[in-house]
Amino acid sequence: MISQSTVLAAAFPxxxxxxxxxxxxxxxxxxxxxxxxxxxxxxxxxxxIIIFFLMSYxxxxxxxxxxxxxxxxxxxxxxxxxxVDMIGPQGVRFAPYLTTLFMFILVNNFxxxxxxxxxxxMSHIAFPAVLAVISYVMFIWVGIKKHGxxxxxxxxxxxxxxxxxxxxxxxxxxxNFLVRxxxxxxxxxxxxxxxxxxxxxxxxxxFAMINANVFLAPVSVLSWVLTxxxxxxxxxxxxxxxxxxxxxxxxxxxxxxxxxH
Amino acid sequence: xxxxxxxxxxxxxxxxxxxxxxxEIVVGSVAFAVLCFxxxxxxxxxxxxxxxxxxxxxxxxxxxxxxxxxxxNQLLEQYKTQLAEARTEAARIRDxxxxxxxxxxxxxxxxxxxxxxxxxxxxxxxxxxxRESIVRELRSEVGTLAVDLAGKxxxxxxxxxxxxxxxxxxxxxxxxxTAGRR
Numbered sequence: 111m112i113s114q115s116t117v118l119a120a121a122f123p124x125x126x127x128x129x130x131x132x133x134x135x136x137x138x139x140x141x142x143x144x145x146x147x148x149x150x151x152x153x154x155x156x157x158x159i160i161i162f163f164l165m166s167y168x169x170x171x172x173x174x175x176x177x178x179x180x181x182x183x184x185x186x187x188x189x190x191x192x193x194v195d196m197i198g199p200q201g202v203r204f205a206p207y208l209t210t211l212f213m214f215i216l217v218n219n220f221x222x223x224x225x226x227x228x229x230x231x232m233s234h235i236a237f238p239a240v241l242a243v244i245s246y247v248m249f250i251w252v253g254i255k256k257h258g259x260x261x262x263x264x265x266x267x268x269x270x271x272x273x274x275x276x277x278x279x280x281x282x283x284x285x286n287f288l289v290r291x292x293x294x295x296x297x298x299x300x301x302x303x304x305x306x307x308x309x310x311x312x313x314x315x316x317f318a319m320i321n322a323n324v325f326l327a328p329v330s331v332l333s334w335v336l337t338x339x340x341x342x343x344x345x346x347x348x349x350x351x352x353x354x355x356x357x358x359x360x361x362x363x364x365x366x367x368x369x370x371h
Numbered sequence: 372x373x374x375x376x377x378x379x380x381x382x383x384x385x386x387x388x389x390x391x392x393x394x395e396i397v398v399g400s401v402a403f404a405v406l407c408f409x410x411x412x413x414x415x416x417x418x419x420x421x422x423x424x425x426x427x428x429x430x431x432x433x434x435x436x437x438x439x440x441x442x443x444n445q446l447l448e449q450y451k452t453q454l455a456e457a458r459t460e461a462a463r464i465r466d467x468x469x470x471x472x473x474x475x476x477x478x479x480x481x482x483x484x485x486x487x488x489x490x491x492x493x494x495x496x497x498x499x500x501x502r503e504s505i506v507r508e509l510r511s512e513v514g515t516l517a518v519d520l521a522g523k524x525x526x527x528x529x530x531x532x533x534x535x536x537x538x539x540x541x542x543x544x545x546x547x548x549t550a551g552r553r
């Protein structure tokens with residue numbers, strides 16, 4: 111770990127390339143992306159979530175065990191506090207997907223601060239983009255299923271005086287159908303990217319200073335202490351971003367299901 | 372070393388973080404699809420079922436409790452009615468007993484009064500009979516005594532029975548009248 115860090119320390123300030131580690135299989139290849147630390151982490155997250163839920167819900171009981179209670183709490187949280195709160199009683203339909211989404215983002219985000227792993231797959235925009243596209247397709251699909259083609263009229267025509275509509279309709283089209291998937295994907299990606307970058311700056315900065323001048327050692331220590339503090343901050347961001355992504359998806363679905371705009 | 376090289380010349384074949392890598396899109400889609408499939412197909416419906424079962428269990432419990440409560444209330448009502456009936460019954464019996472006792476008392480009193488009246492009457496009768504006989508005896512006694520006394524005083528025997536009787540009769544009559552006047 112230390113030797114790796116000192117190697118990295120040579121690369122201060124950290125760059126975008128620090129996010130693109132060489133592939134594992136084939137070993138140390140830079141243009142191969144099928145089997146990298148990032149993709150392995152995604153599979154690990156998927157496996158971990160599946161194993162956790164299957165293990166804790168293998169034999170569900172009326173009076174839950176501790177593990178079962180935990181699994182139920184996660185589902186219950188998304189079901190009641192996001193799906194039903196945002197969408198209403200019919201939100202129960204969407205609770206399973208929203209919970210899966212929430213857990214997938216949360217666990218993948220968490221790799222960003224997990225010791226020895228410390229990079230989140232979500233800091234590669236491909237993964238948030240996939241999720242955002244699913245949310246995008248989903249809310250449009252739900253809208254069409256509910257209102258037919260009239261959904262597009264619903265979605266872009268606000269309840270406003272006729273005179274202002276020529277101005278509002280393009281804005282609504284732009285915000286609802288063009289910006290939404292990008293804002294979803296970029297929000298999550300940028301948070302994870304920035305978090306990783308911050309940790310890199312403070313960790314590598316410490317090494318850079320101590321390498322430059324031994325008398326800067328106290329500042330280096332301060333820098334590393336701050337790394338720990340930022341890790342806690344990151345933990346908050348991780349949970350918050352998983353929550354925000356899920357809530358926004360639920361909110362878009364709710365907008366598509368609403369009778370009145 | 373590589374990092375150093377990349378940091379020195381990042382623009383050569385550098386990555387743009389805002390452009391997704393298509394291999395990662397594929398991996399992400401497949402991984403997320405697998406996750407969705409397993410969780411949505413096997414786990415969450417199970418959870419909903421458990422939630423429903425729990426709701427049923429609780430509601431069933433509530434219903435059972437309500438039935439039991441109603442039953443208990445009905446029983447209580449029944450007991451209360453029975454108790455009230457028993458109370459009225461007891462009161463009735465008590466009243467009857469009181470009435471009976473009163474009747475018996477009255478009977479006994481009446482009997483006692485009758486008995487005493489009878490005893491008094493008998494006593495009176497006896498008394499008056501005695502008095503009658505005493506008076507009769509006294510009368511003859513007084514007559515004899517008076518005649519004896521008079522004979523002794525006068526010193527001669529009043530031979531003539533008839534006169535004597537007449538005198539005595541008159542005397543006693545006088546006595547009677549004086550006694551009657553007094």
